[in-house]
Amino acid sequence: MRKFFFIPLLFLACALNSAVIERGPYVEDPALTTAVIKWATDTPSPAWIEYGPEGKCSQLMAISSRKINHSLTLHGLIPNTKFCYKVYVENNSGTGVQEAKTGTFRTLFTPERKIVNFLVMGNSADPQGNSEEIKKRMAQSMAEYQADFIIHTGDIAAGGTPQASDKDFFVPYKKLLSDAPLLVALGEEEYGDNRSNSEGKGFLAANYKRIHSMPWSKATPNYYYIDTANARILFIDTNNMYDALNAPSINRDSAQYKWLRDSLAKTGSGKWKIVVMHHPVYSSGKEEDRLSQVLAPLFEAQKVNLVIQGHQGAYERTDPIYRAESAKSGPIYITVGGSGKFFEESSYNNEWSNKYYALPHFAYISIIDRKLSLRTFTHDNKRIDALDIYF
Secondary structure, three states, X not given: OOOOOOOHHHHHOOOOOOOOEEEEEEEEOOOOOOEEEEEXXXXXXXXXXXXXEOOOOXXXXXXXXXXXXXXXXXXXXXXXXXXXXXXXEEOOOOOOEOOOEEEEEEOOOOOOOOEEEEEEEOOOOOOOOOOHHHHHHHHHHHOOOOOOEEEEOOXXXXXXXXXXXXXXXXXXXXXHHHOOOEEEOOOHHHHOOOOOOHHHOOHHHHOHHHHOOOOOOOEOOOEEEXXXXXXXXXXXXXXXXXXXXXXXXXXXXXXXXXXXXXXXXXXXXXXXEEEEOOOOOOOOOOOOOXXXXXXXXXXXXXXXXXXXXXXXXXXXXXXXXXXXXXXXXXXXXXXXXXXXXXXXXOOOOXXXXXXXXXXOEEEEEEEEOOEEEEEEEEOOOOXXXXXXXXX
16 A cells, blocks of 8 residues: 555644544445545534554545534555554644544455354334443443444434434444444334324435445445355345335335345355345234235245344344245344344244344354354343354
């Protein structure tokens, strides 16, 4: 890499009062050679970021102009590599910078690596505002696992506004989010309280899109995928089926369904197929099933290995399911929805349900070649489930 030199003090010496970083920094939109670092200050402020391979954090630099919501794409990265970064904002006198906020991340992996590890969480929305201790302990537990990225199954914050996201998610998981890229499957909360009527039009763009950057597709952030190591992980939006009027349809004749079908079909041989979505296809919770007739046959035909779901306030793992029954082979469905305070007891005694826990939890998934290891833990790091899948 070439090293570039700037004079940041001249750029920053234009303000009378220092800004405070209130959100972040956090990492999103990981790729083989780029990543996005985002943060927000309490007042408009210029800022700059240094980054480089671990151990050489000041090798490259990028500058962000005076604003509150900052987002910088880091270029010149190398696949399969851990990077570090430092975010600076001006000091009180406007003649220098405050102490840097730091973090790390890994770029996505090329196919030959065949090893990837990631964390899964969901339903961090907390309307009652009384889950602080649970989230504090969960963040500490999750930080003990080396994650190349973090998957959130949706419902980040109650009401879906940036302010609610700070309270429910960015503050309690601050350190975790500074050290691993975030990938999200949209939940109904991301569409706001008026999602079922015309007043909800534009809410996602005005709120969620202001503070999140997911990997590119023709319909980001609603549906997209990443290829990393020997896995394709696809994120879809199921909210239209559950009355979010401005969410894209997932019916068989929809653009989203056709994209999902084609993206699964074009996945290379020897790759894991993992689908992430908010509403469950199979669930023992109380939510009405509106998806199994549409998506289960597709997942079975395309030989999806694992479906990661949210919404339900519990952890559940199914047996392999084929044609709505337990089978020797077929997709396994896990529901990860216990990152807040809402916990939902099982409403049905389904023969395909293998594990069900109505308590706070997160999952850690490790792929090594043709073996996928799933481990699920409570917020205080007690293991409640373990499964190895081979293909």
